[in-house]
Amino acid sequence: MFVVVGATGNVGRTLSSILAATGAAVTAVSRGRRPLAVPEGVRHHRADLERPESLRPALVGAEALFLLVEGAGAHLDMADILRVATAGGVKRIVLQSSQAVGTRPEAASHAPLHAIEDLVRRSGLGWTILRPGGFASNAFAWADPIRTARTVAAPFGDVGLPVIDPDDIAEVAAVALRDSGHDGRTYELTGPALSTPRQRVADLAAALREPIGFVEQTPDEAREQMLRFMPPPVVEGTLAILGAPTVREQRISPDVAEVLGRSPRSFASWAARNIDVFR
Ligand SMILES: NC(=O)c1ccc[n+]([C@@H]2O[C@H](COP(=O)([O-])OP(=O)(O)OC[C@H]3O[C@@H](n4cnc5c(N)ncnc54)[C@H](OP(=O)(O)O)[C@@H]3O)[C@@H](O)[C@H]2O)c1
Structure with missing residues (x-):
């Protein structure tokens, strides 16, 4: 049996479907703050990582666990989990x-996640760590302005990053959960090519078959908007990556292809599959 924490999110939803389609028993875990739609045959268990004991009933008989944390997980007791x-x-x-x-081991924004990785590596369990870059699904933040005004405002319009399709993260996770050959590996997961915010908006416009305007925000405008839903260190860490990515952050990682035996999906493919959200 597989337990998927975060099963109603970008990655967990697809991962639960992939595992269930193999005929495996799957327990999907979330707090239930989002709609509880889980694939047929998947059992949902309501639990909160902030209360590790609430996970206990879900884990009885589990062979492998997919774990994600909200933000950088600063608020969690990972040793207890x-x-x-x-x-x-x-x-x-x-x-x-x-x-x-x-890529930014010194950044305050990701220090808690760094500590969580260390605890998982020292847990005595088999482990695989997935280090994705920016998600294609971050473009969902553009859904409202595209639906209502056919315009996107974003900073650093011409800075490219190899954004990753969350469905590819889910496929890699499914392989690593099922096959111990990936134990002890840390995979960096990126898409197949650099894409800029301006190009991603153009991909959405092509999928929508309608023009979408692009307005370049100043970093301060973007900061003010992001601070409404992200803690300050995470906002600064995110702006640094979006505006001044390192060479490593712009590298196309071979890891998705190594694990899946095929290239990662493009942003245009993600846009085509998710375009109904933007109509
Ligand atoms: N977005 C990016 O560009 C990016 C890039 C690299 C890494 N990441 C990392 O990816 C993670 C977010 O992944 P995601 O986008 O797949 O997440 P997501 O779509 O936001 O989904 C989060 C899932 O976890 C559940 N959840 C949240 N807090 C929980 C808790 N305390 N206990 C149990 N379940 C909980 C949520 O459901 P409920 O709310 O109902 O509980 C939901 O099912 C973060 O760690 C982030 O640092 C993101």
């Missing part, structure tokens, strides 16, 4: 971390 997982019989953990843990 790992104790509950080990006591429940979990043998392997796949942790969704972030590329920035590797």
